[in-house]
Amino acid sequence: MKHLALLRGINVSGHNMIKMDVLKKLLENIEFQNVETYIQSGNVFVETAEENPNSVGFAIKQEIFKQLGFDVPAIVISKSDLEKCLTNNPFFKEKNVDTKKLYVAFISKELNNNALNDLKISQFKPDEAFIDGNRIYMKLETGAAKTKLTQKYIEKKLNVTATSRNWNTVNKLLEMF
Template structure:
């Protein structure tokens, strides 16, 4: 049974940071991890490891990827229990379209100041007529974008200062379909 999921930031997006999933599997297996499986081309890998510290695993993966490829990426590693909590804590269970629900996974706890920055971005988006929503829970930022992420006023607000500056910590976003599929892969 797999124990962790590694989420790479910005892999194979827009022709940048190209990394074949077969290479990623080799890199992860080369670290001595087992049961290695990748999911889609955006840098998702599930694996087993006796190491339990997510930060240590993240650092090892970042370094190994940098050493074996031209890709420099941030990595967020979640344990099975942590990802299970993220899925269970979904504050928008009524959203039936997984393309409209995203989770931004942070390596570290989201600070109260960053949470307030997100709240301010939501207010600015609402003032512009947006129906987008955001909720911070622990190390995760949930985004509900009922008009789609590409047209999201909130996503635009979060991508520019001061919000972008406040949430620059190592993080990476996945849609709800990917998050739940990764949970299923951990449980396989």
């Protein structure tokens, strides 16, 4: 079965630096097949007989820690998860939406309807967000570098692990599936 692991917090601002060829070899050594990475920000496809995404993510996290000493959470998603991103993104209901401002935060667990209230989204205007299961769709009018609706904020407020990708990356990853 093919899985996509989204690693959080590698190769960002000089922290947890992992070369993709090193990551690829590391994962092949724990018997993942057809390991393929996309850009330097921790997007890695693996094939394995293991169907449980949490088990795949745990194996990846454990091996990175064992070999490199980095505590790197991995959120593992399927092709159908990415397809749902395309069909469920509420911002596409708007005319002329600027896809350069769209992001998706992938979350480690299903979120309930109260999660949006817990995030207190209204304080981030003009940035907006919608929750859909284990994804948060974001339109960052202020830009990813300036928004206060950060991954760190989401993780703290919702007690989850989160990793975000811009809309171009989401589309490219789906293409690669």
